[in-house]
Amino acid sequence: MSLLERLNNDMKQAMKSKEKEKLAVIRMVKASLQNEAIKLQVSELSADDELTVLSREVKQRKDSLHEFIKAGRDDLVDKLKAEIVILEEYLPKQLTEEELSEIVKQTILEVNASSKADMGKVMSAIMPKVKGKADGGLVNRLVQQHLS
Known part of the structure:
Protein backbone atom coordinates (compact mmCIF):
# COMPACT_ATOMS: atom_id res chain seq x y z
CA MET A 1 0.00 0.00 0.00
CA SER A 2 1.40 3.37 -0.98
CA LEU A 3 1.78 6.20 1.50
CA LEU A 4 -1.05 8.15 -0.12
CA GLU A 5 -3.42 5.17 0.15
CA ARG A 6 -2.44 4.73 3.80
CA LEU A 7 -3.03 8.41 4.47
CA ASN A 8 -6.46 8.28 2.78
CA ASN A 9 -7.49 5.21 4.80
CA ASP A 10 -6.24 6.76 8.04
CA MET A 11 -7.97 10.02 7.19
CA LYS A 12 -11.30 8.23 6.76
CA GLN A 13 -10.74 6.41 10.04
CA ALA A 14 -9.84 9.65 11.84
CA MET A 15 -13.03 11.26 10.50
CA LYS A 16 -15.15 8.35 11.72
CA SER A 17 -13.56 8.32 15.16
CA LYS A 18 -13.58 12.15 15.35
CA GLU A 19 -9.82 12.44 15.95
CA LYS A 20 -9.47 16.09 14.97
CA GLU A 21 -5.73 16.38 15.65
CA LYS A 22 -4.81 13.28 13.65
CA LEU A 23 -7.10 14.38 10.83
CA ALA A 24 -5.45 17.81 10.69
CA VAL A 25 -1.95 16.29 10.57
CA ILE A 26 -2.91 13.82 7.83
CA ARG A 27 -4.47 16.58 5.73
CA MET A 28 -1.35 18.69 6.17
CA VAL A 29 0.91 15.81 5.07
CA LYS A 30 -1.29 15.13 2.04
CA ALA A 31 -1.07 18.82 1.10
CA SER A 32 2.72 18.74 1.48
CA LEU A 33 2.90 15.66 -0.74
CA GLN A 34 0.71 17.30 -3.39
CA ASN A 35 2.78 20.50 -3.25
CA GLU A 36 5.97 18.48 -3.71
CA ALA A 37 4.45 16.67 -6.72
CA ILE A 38 3.51 20.01 -8.25
CA LYS A 39 6.98 21.40 -7.55
CA LEU A 40 8.63 18.38 -9.18
CA GLN A 41 6.06 18.45 -12.02
CA VAL A 42 5.08 14.80 -11.62
CA SER A 43 1.66 13.21 -11.22
CA GLU A 44 2.81 10.80 -8.52
CA LEU A 45 5.76 10.99 -6.13
CA SER A 46 8.23 8.14 -5.80
CA ALA A 47 8.53 6.40 -2.44
CA ASP A 48 11.85 8.17 -1.97
CA ASP A 49 10.25 11.59 -2.56
CA GLU A 50 7.42 10.75 -0.16
CA LEU A 51 9.98 9.81 2.47
CA THR A 52 11.80 13.09 1.91
CA VAL A 53 8.60 15.09 2.45
CA LEU A 54 7.71 13.14 5.60
CA SER A 55 11.21 13.54 7.01
CA ARG A 56 11.08 17.28 6.29
CA GLU A 57 7.75 17.62 8.10
CA VAL A 58 9.07 15.78 11.18
CA LYS A 59 12.27 17.84 11.19
CA GLN A 60 10.33 21.11 10.96
CA ARG A 61 8.24 20.10 13.96
CA LYS A 62 11.26 19.03 15.99
CA ASP A 63 12.96 22.34 15.26
CA SER A 64 9.83 24.24 16.27
CA LEU A 65 9.53 22.08 19.37
CA HIS A 66 12.97 23.20 20.58
CA GLU A 67 12.06 26.84 19.97
CA PHE A 68 8.74 26.53 21.83
CA ILE A 69 10.45 24.80 24.77
CA LYS A 70 12.95 27.69 24.97
CA ALA A 71 10.09 30.20 24.84
CA GLY A 72 8.11 28.35 27.54
CA ARG A 73 5.12 27.74 25.27
CA ASP A 74 3.93 24.50 26.89
CA ASP A 75 0.58 24.62 25.10
CA LEU A 76 2.31 24.45 21.72
CA VAL A 77 4.92 21.95 22.93
CA ASP A 78 2.25 19.35 23.71
CA LYS A 79 0.53 19.91 20.37
CA LEU A 80 3.79 19.50 18.43
CA LYS A 81 4.76 16.37 20.34
CA ALA A 82 1.43 14.81 19.41
CA GLU A 83 1.92 15.79 15.75
CA ILE A 84 5.41 14.26 15.72
CA VAL A 85 4.06 10.98 17.11
CA ILE A 86 1.41 10.88 14.36
CA LEU A 87 3.95 11.66 11.61
CA GLU A 88 6.42 9.06 12.86
CA GLU A 89 3.80 6.35 12.29
CA TYR A 90 4.36 6.84 8.55
CA LEU A 91 8.17 6.83 8.65
CA PRO A 92 10.18 3.60 8.42
CA LYS A 93 11.38 2.07 11.69
CA GLN A 94 14.16 4.27 13.08
CA LEU A 95 17.63 2.82 13.51
CA THR A 96 19.02 2.53 17.03
Whole structure:
Protein backbone atom coordinates (compact mmCIF):
# COMPACT_ATOMS: atom_id res chain seq x y z
CA MET A 1 0.00 0.00 0.00
CA SER A 2 1.40 3.37 -0.98
CA LEU A 3 1.78 6.20 1.50
CA LEU A 4 -1.05 8.15 -0.12
CA GLU A 5 -3.42 5.17 0.15
CA ARG A 6 -2.44 4.73 3.80
CA LEU A 7 -3.03 8.41 4.47
CA ASN A 8 -6.46 8.28 2.78
CA ASN A 9 -7.49 5.21 4.80
CA ASP A 10 -6.24 6.76 8.04
CA MET A 11 -7.97 10.02 7.19
CA LYS A 12 -11.30 8.23 6.76
CA GLN A 13 -10.74 6.41 10.04
CA ALA A 14 -9.84 9.65 11.84
CA MET A 15 -13.03 11.26 10.50
CA LYS A 16 -15.15 8.35 11.72
CA SER A 17 -13.56 8.32 15.16
CA LYS A 18 -13.58 12.15 15.35
CA GLU A 19 -9.82 12.44 15.95
CA LYS A 20 -9.47 16.09 14.97
CA GLU A 21 -5.73 16.38 15.65
CA LYS A 22 -4.81 13.28 13.65
CA LEU A 23 -7.10 14.38 10.83
CA ALA A 24 -5.45 17.81 10.69
CA VAL A 25 -1.95 16.29 10.57
CA ILE A 26 -2.91 13.82 7.83
CA ARG A 27 -4.47 16.58 5.73
CA MET A 28 -1.35 18.69 6.17
CA VAL A 29 0.91 15.81 5.07
CA LYS A 30 -1.29 15.13 2.04
CA ALA A 31 -1.07 18.82 1.10
CA SER A 32 2.72 18.74 1.48
CA LEU A 33 2.90 15.66 -0.74
CA GLN A 34 0.71 17.30 -3.39
CA ASN A 35 2.78 20.50 -3.25
CA GLU A 36 5.97 18.48 -3.71
CA ALA A 37 4.45 16.67 -6.72
CA ILE A 38 3.51 20.01 -8.25
CA LYS A 39 6.98 21.40 -7.55
CA LEU A 40 8.63 18.38 -9.18
CA GLN A 41 6.06 18.45 -12.02
CA VAL A 42 5.08 14.80 -11.62
CA SER A 43 1.66 13.21 -11.22
CA GLU A 44 2.81 10.80 -8.52
CA LEU A 45 5.76 10.99 -6.13
CA SER A 46 8.23 8.14 -5.80
CA ALA A 47 8.53 6.40 -2.44
CA ASP A 48 11.85 8.17 -1.97
CA ASP A 49 10.25 11.59 -2.56
CA GLU A 50 7.42 10.75 -0.16
CA LEU A 51 9.98 9.81 2.47
CA THR A 52 11.80 13.09 1.91
CA VAL A 53 8.60 15.09 2.45
CA LEU A 54 7.71 13.14 5.60
CA SER A 55 11.21 13.54 7.01
CA ARG A 56 11.08 17.28 6.29
CA GLU A 57 7.75 17.62 8.10
CA VAL A 58 9.07 15.78 11.18
CA LYS A 59 12.27 17.84 11.19
CA GLN A 60 10.33 21.11 10.96
CA ARG A 61 8.24 20.10 13.96
CA LYS A 62 11.26 19.03 15.99
CA ASP A 63 12.96 22.34 15.26
CA SER A 64 9.83 24.24 16.27
CA LEU A 65 9.53 22.08 19.37
CA HIS A 66 12.97 23.20 20.58
CA GLU A 67 12.06 26.84 19.97
CA PHE A 68 8.74 26.53 21.83
CA ILE A 69 10.45 24.80 24.77
CA LYS A 70 12.95 27.69 24.97
CA ALA A 71 10.09 30.20 24.84
CA GLY A 72 8.11 28.35 27.54
CA ARG A 73 5.12 27.74 25.27
CA ASP A 74 3.93 24.50 26.89
CA ASP A 75 0.58 24.62 25.10
CA LEU A 76 2.31 24.45 21.72
CA VAL A 77 4.92 21.95 22.93
CA ASP A 78 2.25 19.35 23.71
CA LYS A 79 0.53 19.91 20.37
CA LEU A 80 3.79 19.50 18.43
CA LYS A 81 4.76 16.37 20.34
CA ALA A 82 1.43 14.81 19.41
CA GLU A 83 1.92 15.79 15.75
CA ILE A 84 5.41 14.26 15.72
CA VAL A 85 4.06 10.98 17.11
CA ILE A 86 1.41 10.88 14.36
CA LEU A 87 3.95 11.66 11.61
CA GLU A 88 6.42 9.06 12.86
CA GLU A 89 3.80 6.35 12.29
CA TYR A 90 4.36 6.84 8.55
CA LEU A 91 8.17 6.83 8.65
CA PRO A 92 10.18 3.60 8.42
CA LYS A 93 11.38 2.07 11.69
CA GLN A 94 14.16 4.27 13.08
CA LEU A 95 17.63 2.82 13.51
CA THR A 96 19.02 2.53 17.03
CA GLU A 97 22.19 4.40 17.88
CA GLU A 98 24.11 1.09 17.93
CA GLU A 99 22.88 0.11 14.45
CA LEU A 100 23.68 3.57 13.17
CA SER A 101 27.13 3.47 14.72
CA GLU A 102 27.83 0.20 12.91
CA ILE A 103 26.75 1.71 9.57
CA VAL A 104 29.02 4.72 10.25
CA LYS A 105 32.01 2.44 10.95
CA GLN A 106 31.40 0.42 7.78
CA THR A 107 31.02 3.53 5.65
CA ILE A 108 34.21 5.08 7.04
CA LEU A 109 36.05 1.92 5.98
CA GLU A 110 34.36 1.91 2.55
CA VAL A 111 35.41 5.46 1.71
CA ASN A 112 38.83 5.15 3.41
CA ALA A 113 38.19 8.16 5.64
CA SER A 114 40.85 8.94 8.22
CA SER A 115 40.26 12.45 9.52
CA LYS A 116 37.60 15.09 9.99
CA ALA A 117 38.61 16.46 6.60
CA ASP A 118 36.82 13.41 5.11
CA MET A 119 33.58 14.25 6.93
CA GLY A 120 31.73 15.38 3.78
CA LYS A 121 32.73 12.27 1.88
CA VAL A 122 31.48 10.03 4.72
CA MET A 123 28.22 11.95 5.20
CA SER A 124 27.40 11.88 1.48
CA ALA A 125 27.94 8.10 1.47
CA ILE A 126 25.91 7.44 4.64
CA MET A 127 22.83 9.63 4.17
CA PRO A 128 21.33 7.69 1.24
CA LYS A 129 21.70 4.48 3.28
CA VAL A 130 19.85 5.82 6.33
CA LYS A 131 17.38 8.20 4.64
CA GLY A 132 14.24 8.43 6.74
CA LYS A 133 15.59 5.91 9.23
CA ALA A 134 17.83 8.23 11.25
CA ASP A 135 18.13 11.86 12.27
CA GLY A 136 20.82 13.71 10.32
CA GLY A 137 22.09 15.42 13.47
CA LEU A 138 22.69 12.07 15.15
CA VAL A 139 24.45 10.74 12.05
CA ASN A 140 26.66 13.84 11.99
CA ARG A 141 27.56 13.44 15.68
CA LEU A 142 28.43 9.76 15.27
CA VAL A 143 30.58 10.43 12.19
CA GLN A 144 32.48 13.12 14.12
CA GLN A 145 33.03 10.73 17.03
CA HIS A 146 34.36 7.98 14.81
CA LEU A 147 36.62 10.29 12.79
CA SER A 148 38.26 11.94 15.80
